[in-house]
Amino acid sequence: MKALMKTDKNIHGQLCLREVPEPSLTDDHSVKIKVHSAGICGTDVKILNGEHWCNAPVILGHEFSGVVTDIGDKVINVKIGDRVVAETGKQICGNCFYCNTNKSLMCDQRLSIGYGVDGAFAEYLVMRDTIVHKIPENISLEEAALCEPTANAVHACCDRTSVKPGDFVVVIGPGPIGLLCAQVAKALGAQVIIVGIDQDTSRLELAKRIGIDGVNSQKQDLPELVKTLSEGKGCDIVIEASGAKSVVSTAMDIVRKGGTIVQVGLIDGKPEFDYSWLALREITITGSFGHNWICWERALKLMSLNRINIKDMISDQFSLADWEKAFEIASSSRGMKVLFHPGK
Template sequence: MKALVKIKEGEGNVALIEVPEPKVGAGEVKIRVAAVGICGTDVKILHGDTWSNPPVVLGHEFSGIVEEVGSEVTKVRVGDRVVSETAQKICGNCYYCNTSNQLMCPERLSIGYGTDGAMASYCVVREGIVHKLSESVSLDDGAVCEPAAVAVHAVYDTVKLYPTDLVVVMGPGPIGLLVAQVAKGFGCTTILSGTDKDLERLKIGKSLGIDHTIDITKTDLVEEINKLTNNMGADVVYDCTGATPAIRCGMSALKKMGKFVQVGLTKQMMEIEYALLTQKEISMIGTFGHNWKSWEIALKLIQEGKLNVSALVSHHFKLEEWEQAFDIAEKQEGIKLLLHP
């Protein structure tokens, strides 16, 4: 079968090549891939900017149809429409595995960079990370379930939201647009911020029901929030950028005793004003990935029409067109790009 493979470490070294079809173990499920999303992590792997385990098939955001099941599989059967979590290899015995936080397992290897992923005709995963996809949800939308589960985990599992809260989401990328929608689902007043490079994404945010969208290159975010809150500040800030200026701005925008949730990833050291953290008694928490519960909630929200993932899908490409697709993703000219093997 054709597969997009990181062949060796370093810049580039990614190619569409012929590889053997994966075989199914006793507790595993073979999925015929229908659609697979391009994540920022995939672009980083292309450039050697993040860890991978080459040679490895890329892709971890996907949907498909069960092609074959192992002898011990009981929860799904051939023909089922499914999506999959990412923690393919875990120890199964540690504290994190036993509390459904498998992404924290010290032995965890995830599909798409630790083990073979879904930018191929077929992907094999263990049964324990497979979720059935409702017939009412398209396979294309199913390929956006992974980032949706990330957003749900960031909102549901960090701080308690109230309808009276003013929530700021910094960064209108796929995760930011999803986080803002999930927060809006709690009845919160939501603000989505970005730069003049994000104008189309901010428009989409507005179309999704976000209360306020702010271009911070033209409008002072802190001043705008103070106007809306009688100088109190925001109740909760979710940073989905991982950029130091955004984090500083977000902390300044918070009210005293506000909550700051770090969603965006970065490898860089951050310089923040700890005086703000202490004097304003800000609670700061990180969030990473997803868990079984966040997947089930995300799937339910999508099925019920309460989380719009269709609006995020901006481009479709054949797997053979991966270079063009990755180029658009890197330039951030789309939102969520799907490859179709």
């Protein structure tokens, strides 16, 4: 089968399209899936650039959808022919504190598809049955490929904070995860604005088309705007999805006393801000990474109810043979979500 692999973890580039053996079931709880669609994530771009760890040589890709083609003898939750998505933590210990408290993505022995073990930029992959979810009938396979980042957004909005009807939420960073967080927050009943800069013009226009008010912070005074919209108190929740160091202090400026900042974007380096504000203003800063079973089911439910617009976020689609052009678009601000169709 065809597969897109990172061949050397320490070298910029070093991606190549190879013919590799088709995987087989590994045990009675294995599910073999023919990949239909797989999304390029920011993590994939960082792996390409040598900026993120990977267990090379390894097949990239962790956002995907597909169809079950084979199952182990003890698999009961899916059958051959089912349309499915799967969580990313393929290998975990199953016995540690985190595995036993529904936080297996924190397991020290976790290996995720796409960088720890072979992933979804291939025609087939094999997953364990306990992390495979069936796709509702009214969700396309292209849309379902983005269930993973949608589940991340659900985790940020529902688990790491608790967005409620009437909350004022500011999302910083109009990339894919920012737009998904904004949509989840709005679906939960919050008033939401999403913030970008000049280079994000097309993404802010997309936000408007899918019902999220966008703000260019290089053309508008964000703290003053937030004050006006909140009658002077500040927003209830900031979801920081840009990964820019300078934005953390901006988040501190606009969140209200007793408010919450959820850090979703991965920041390079150490941000600087006034730590005394955490005590004096009783601000909570919390991180958000990954998802769990419930987040995936919630994500699929929101998608099936059309509360999340995935279709308009898919900007480009390619075969694996066109991977260089796909990664070029995914690395720029021109594209939003870029999909591969490995079977083509």
